[in-house]
Amino acid sequence: xxxAKKKKNVALFVTCLVDLNRPSVGFAAVRLLEAAGxxxxxxxSQTCCGQIAYNSGDKESTKxxxxxxxxxxxxxxxxxxxxxxxxxxxRHHYKELFEGDDTMMVxxxxxxxxxxxxxxxxxxxxxxTPEDVRLETSVTYHDSCSSLREMKVRDQxxxxxxxxxxxxxxxxxxxxxxxxxGGTFCLKYSEISEKMVDTKIDNLIASGAKxxxxxxxxxxxxxAGRLKRRGTDMKVLHVAEILAGMGDKPGLGEGxx
Amino acid sequence: MQVTSRRFxxxxxxxxxxxxxxxAFSRVKxxxxxxxxRSASELPEFEGLRDEAxxxxxxxxxxxxxxxxxxxxxxxxQGGRVHWCSTYTEARDVILDICRDxxxxxxxxxxxxxxxxxxxxxxxxxxGIEPIETDLGEYIIQLAHEYPSHIIAPALHKTKDxxxxxxxxxxxxxxxxxxxxxxxxxxxxxRSVLRDKYIAADVGITGANFLIAETGSTVIVxxxxxxxxxxxxxxxxxxxxxxxxxxxTLEDASLFxxxxxxSATGQEMSVYTTFSTGPKRMEDLDGxxxxxxxxxxxxxxxxxxxxxxxxxxxxxxxACMNHCPVYQAVGGHTYGWVYPGPIGAALNPHMVGLEEARxxxxxxxxxxxxxxxxxxxxxxxxIMRHWREQAFETQxxxxxxxxxxxxxxxxxxRPVLYRLVTRISARSLKILGGKKGVIRxxxxxxxxxxxxxxxxPEGRTxxxxxxxxTPEGK
Numbered sequence: 001x002x003x004a005k006k007k008k009n010v011a012l013f014v015t016c017l018v019d020l021n022r023p024s025v026g027f028a029a030v031r032l033l034e035a036a037g038x039x040x041x042x043x044x045s046q047t048c049c050g051q052i053a054y055n056s057g058d059k060e061s062t063k064x065x066x067x068x069x070x071x072x073x074x075x076x077x078x079x080x081x082x083x084x085x086x087x088x089x090x091r092h093h094y095k096e097l098f099e100g101d102d103t104m105m106v107x108x109x110x111x112x113x114x115x116x117x118x119x120x121x122x123x124x125x126x127x128x129t130p131e132d133v134r135l136e137t138s139v140t141y142h143d144s145c146s147s148l149r150e151m152k153v154r155d156q157x158x159x160x161x162x163x164x165x166x167x168x169x170x171x172x173x174x175x176x177x178x179x180x181x182g183g184t185f186c187l188k189y190s191e192i193s194e195k196m197v198d199t200k201i202d203n204l205i206a207s208g209a210k211x212x213x214x215x216x217x218x219x220x221x222x223x224a225g226r227l228k229r230r231g232t233d234m235k236v237l238h239v240a241e242i243l244a245g246m247g248d249k250p251g252l253g254e255g256x257x
Numbered sequence: 258m259q260v261t262s263r264r265f266x267x268x269x270x271x272x273x274x275x276x277x278x279x280x281a282f283s284r285v286k287x288x289x290x291x292x293x294x295r296s297a298s299e300l301p302e303f304e305g306l307r308d309e310a311x312x313x314x315x316x317x318x319x320x321x322x323x324x325x326x327x328x329x330x331x332x333x334x335q336g337g338r339v340h341w342c343s344t345y346t347e348a349r350d351v352i353l354d355i356c357r358d359x360x361x362x363x364x365x366x367x368x369x370x371x372x373x374x375x376x377x378x379x380x381x382x383x384x385g386i387e388p389i390e391t392d393l394g395e396y397i398i399q400l401a402h403e404y405p406s407h408i409i410a411p412a413l414h415k416t417k418d419x420x421x422x423x424x425x426x427x428x429x430x431x432x433x434x435x436x437x438x439x440x441x442x443x444x445x446x447x448r449s450v451l452r453d454k455y456i457a458a459d460v461g462i463t464g465a466n467f468l469i470a471e472t473g474s475t476v477i478v479x480x481x482x483x484x485x486x487x488x489x490x491x492x493x494x495x496x497x498x499x500x501x502x503x504x505x506t507l508e509d510a511s512l513f514x515x516x517x518x519x520s521a522t523g524q525e526m527s528v529y530t531t532f533s534t535g536p537k538r539m540e541d542l543d544g545x546x547x548x549x550x551x552x553x554x555x556x557x558x559x560x561x562x563x564x565x566x567x568x569x570x571x572x573x574x575x576a577c578m579n580h581c582p583v584y585q586a587v588g589g590h591t592y593g594w595v596y597p598g599p600i601g602a603a604l605n606p607h608m609v610g611l612e613e614a615r616x617x618x619x620x621x622x623x624x625x626x627x628x629x630x631x632x633x634x635x636x637x638x639x640i641m642r643h644w645r646e647q648a649f650e651t652q653x654x655x656x657x658x659x660x661x662x663x664x665x666x667x668x669x670x671r672p673v674l675y676r677l678v679t680r681i682s683a684r685s686l687k688i689l690g691g692k693k694g695v696i697r698x699x700x701x702x703x704x705x706x707x708x709x710x711x712x713x714p715e716g717r718t719x720x721x722x723x724x725x726x727t728p729e730g731k
Contacts, residue, residue, distance in 0.1 A: 014719050014720065016679075019679060020682060020714055020718055021683075021712065021714045021715070022714070022715060023715055023722055026723070027722075042720070044672070044720070044724070045672045046672070050669070052662065053662055053666050055642065056649065056654070057642070057645030057647070057649030058646075061662065061663070061666035065669050145622065145623070145625055145626075146625075149625040149626070149629055174286070178624035178626070182622025182623060182624070183622075185619075185621065185622045186705065187705055188620075189266070189619075189620050189704075190707050190708050191273055191708075192587060192620065195273055195586040199582075224712050225705070225708075228709070236712075253694050254694050255713075256692075256694070
C-alpha cells in the first residue's frame, strides 16, 4: 500500500459472544484488519447489538441498546464485526427498529452503510488475501443464516480460506440449512434445535473435513457443544482464527488456549 | 377447525419421536426444494417475476374492494351468483342452503384450504350431506378423519401401509375384499370409487387459486384433474374462496401461474389449470346449471393496512414449508391449525388468536429461507417478529422470559456494569469448564444443557485483555 493512501479507520464491534466466550476471535479480527491496512479502534462503551431483545419482542430495550451502539460507533469510516448476525442487526434491523422516526433514520442509515461482516469487509472492501498463512487440514465452512441471507456473504470467506496454504476446503451437503441455534430458540425449543443441529452435524461429518469453520460464534458454540455431547471428533474454529494463522490452537470446547 | 396450537411443544416432542413422521417430512427437503431450484434456474426472469408478483399483489390489496366488486359484476353477467360472507358460520350456512336447494345428498369436493378453515365437511355431515374429497391426498386424510399436514400434499404424513389399512377398512362397502399394498393398485382403487362419486354428486365444491375480475372466472390448479370432474359434472358448482384471491385480468393470473407451480413442486405448470366462468351456456356440452362463488373474509380484511398485510399476498404454494427446517423436523400437524410452516407461524396467530398460537412465531430461528423462496416475497420472519413484539407488549410472553430479557437489557444498557458482569461470568464459567473446557450442565440453562455441552470461555474477556494491551485507551 502506498504511504500516501489513507488507512481505513475501522471500529471493531467485538460482539458479546466473542467478548465473553472466545476473545481470540477478536484478536484474530484485529490482526487481519491490521494486515489489510486498517487502523483499529475498539470503542470501550460497546456491549451488545441488542438482537436478543429484538428477537424476543422487546422493542423498547432494543431501541435503547441500539442508540448506545450508534453513539459508540460514530465517526469511524467502517464498523466491522466478526459475525454476520450482529453486523446484520446493525445494518438491516436498526432501520426496521426506527421506522417512522425520521431523525433517527438519518443516523441509522449512515451507520448501516458503513457496517460490515469481517470476511466480506476483508475481501470486498480491502481486497485482502492471506499471505504466508499455512494450515495443513481439511476444512468445511458453515454458512450462518444471517451472513448468507442478510449480509450476502457466501463466496468471500471461501475465497479467503482458499488463500491459506495446505488447507483443503470441502463443501458439506445442504450447506445453506440452519444449524438450529437461533439465539434463544435453542433454549426454548431445545428438542427441535437438537434435530436441526444433528442433521447439520451429519452433513458436516460426511464432508470428510476435520475442521469446521464459520463466521458466527453462535452457530459455532451450538455445533461444538453438540459435537462434544455426541462425542464426535471435529475441531471447531472461527474462520478469522484460521485466516489469522491461529488455526493450530485448540478449538471451541477443547480447554486452554 | 379445532385449534391445538397451544400444545405445540408437546406435539413437537411427539413428532420428533415418531419414525413415520420423521421419515415423511425429512423427504420434503430433498424433493421439493431441489425441484424448485432447478425450475427457477431454468427461467431467467424468475426473480423479476417475483418482484412483479409482489407489486401486483400489493396493488390489488390496496384496491381490494374495487376488484372484488368488479369480479362480482362479471360473475353476475355470466349468470352466476356471489355470496359475501364475513365469518365461517355465514359461509357454512350459505353453502348448506345451496346444497339443500339442490336436494343434495352427496357433494364432491376439490382440495380447498378455506373449507378446511371452516370445517365444512363436519358441517355438511352433521346436516345429512355426505362430502367426498376427490384429491387423492385429501381423500386419504378424510378416511382417517384428519386434516392436511401440508397445504399442497395433504397426506404427506401418511405411509403407504397406513393408506393400505385405511382402504382396507373403508372400501369393504365398495367390494374391496383384500388389503392391497401396491401404490398403483391403491391409486386405481381410489379412482374407481371416486368415479362413481363424481357421477352421483349433486353439488361440486372447489376452492379457487385465483378469481379473475375482468371475466368473473374462478381458477383452480390440480395435478389429478379431480377439480374438473368435481366442478363440471354436478348440476351445481360452488367455488369457495377467501377474498384476497382476486386478480384484475387473465394476463395477471398468468403471471402468478408462472410462479405458482414452479415454487410449489418445481413444475412449469400444474397438470391441470381450470377456468370456470359462469354456469353452462346453451352451446356448452358440459358444465353446471348453477354457478355460485362464496367469498369469505373471516378476519382477512382486518389485516389490511397493518404491518401484517403482506400475508395476504400468499399464493398457497407451500414453498416456505418445503424449505423450513422447523417444519421438516416437527411436521405439519404440530402447528395445530390449517396452515403449517412459516406461513402458519405468521398467519395463524391472527386467525386463531395470539395467546393460542404464541409458540408458532417463536419457534423459528429466523433463518430466512422461507422469505428467500416465497414467490411473492412475504417477509415471513419480520411478521413473526411483529407477533413476538405484540406478545411482549401484551404480556403474553411468559414471565421468566420477560424477566430474563429485562435483566439482560438492564445490564447491556450500562457498559461499566456490563464489563463487570462479563468479567465475573467469563471467569466463573472458565472454572466450571475445568481442564476439559466444556460445561455439561450450565446453571439456569436447561434448554442448552439438555442437548449440548457448553464450550467454556477462555477466562478473560476481550475488552479486559484489550484494555491491558492498549493502556493508552485506544
